[in-house]
Amino acid sequence: MQINQNKLKQRLILLSFVASIVLTGLKFFAYYITSSNAILSDALESIINVIASGFAFYSIYLSAQPKDRNHPYGHGKVEFFSAGVEGALIIIAALFIVYEAVQKLMYPAPIENLARGSLFILFTILVNTAIGYKLLVEGKRTNSLALVADGRHLMTDSISSVVLILSVGLIMLTGYVWIDSVASILFGGFLAYNGFQITSRSVAGLMDAVDDVLLEKVVQTLRDNKKPDWIDVHNLRAQQYGSDLHIDCHLTLPYYWELQKVHETIHNFENILKxxxxxxxxxxxxxxxxxxxxxxxxxxxxCPVRAHDFVQDIAWDAAKLVKNEKLYTEAKINIQE
Structure with missing residues (x-):
């Protein structure tokens, strides 16, 4: 299943890469026939799509490689790096777009053939939306930040292109050429915000920041499958690297058990999480x-060594299970109350 998932991710990102090249060419052609600064901004941003999709393809290929002596935890973290590069490129593109828009606002130039140019942009919107949505769905399903980042990038590109079409329509209705540059500035700000979000998530992943959603999912699995023998779980940690999930924790078991029984219980515990x-x-x-x-x-x-009667269960939640201490302190507090 893991091999099939990796192949699917590679095919999807390759589709995104090829589509980005074709659509970028269409956007530059649309700029060639219109001289619209907003269309140029959209075309320049699409160059980032091409570079980002190419890097994302390599990162997904690398993350699928097995563990080796130099990478005992696998290569999944490269997807965080890929998303960070993509976010940084988006921010750079946004700054360049705003700069060019300000220049055109100060020194306006005539815009031509807006209707024809808009048809090309409309086609790119449909393609980007379809591919971007697919990347987002599969990226979330397979826990691939590289796919999610590239999908979000394409969806952002589609939204910006919709704004572009609206600004072109306003220009055609009103004749105010300055709308073209103002739309580009707004688009640049929107683009920079999305690039910052992608970069922030990438840095959080590289720094092993806690993923609250992932942690809650692991805790819910433990709650749903809790066994009487699992006396206590603490010092729980969970990290996602690409499609690879790493979990470690302390499991409290009866001290008088033989090693074989401890081993079997831990093995079943691991299989439930997996x-x-x-x-x-x-x-x-x-x-x-x-x-x-x-x-x-x-x-x-x-229990042959029970020292006290059972009093109450302790509800397992993320706040308790991540602590590096047994839950008897929590029980003692509740009993005293």
Missing amino acids: SSHTGETEVFVHADPCLYQCCYFCRIEN
Whole structure:
């Protein structure tokens, strides 16, 4: 399944790369016949699409490579780097677009053949929207930041092109050429904002920032499949690198169990976590022995060493499970209350 996912991601990003080249050519042709600064801005931004899609294709190819001696955690983080490069290129394009728009606002030039040029832009909107939506859907399904970033870029390009069509229509209705440059400035600001969002998410991934949505998904899996033998889970950490998911935690088990039983329980624990994720999942579990304080919330029946009666369950949530301490402190507080 993992191999098929990687091939699908590569085919999608290759489609995006080829489409970006064709659509960029159409936009420059539209600029050639119209001399519209807004159309030129859209065409220049599409060059970024080509570069970004090419880099994203390489990053997805690299992220699919197996672990090796130099990369024991795999190559999935390259997708964060790819998204960061794409975001940075978008911001650079936005700054250039705003600069060119200000220049045209100060020194206006005639605009021609707007209707013909708009037809080419309309075609690019349809293609970009279709491919961008597909990339977003598959990127979220496969947890690929590179696909999501490229899909969002294409969708942003479509939105900007819609704004462009509207500004061209206003120019044709009113005859005010300055609308062309104002539309470009607004487009540049919108583009810079999206580029900043993509870059911020990329930096967060490279810095191993907590993904609250991912963490909650892991905690929900543990809640839904909780076994009486799982006395306590703490020091939980989860990180997504491309399609690869890495989870590590401490699992509290009865201290009197034999090593074989501990091994089997941990193995089942890992398999439950792996089954909840479609990509490659690596789980590291550190086994902790129970303490007498754990008896208050331990549900193991007929325990030969029980020191206290069971009192209550402790609700598992992300805030509790990420702490590097057993949950008996939480139980003690609740019991005292």
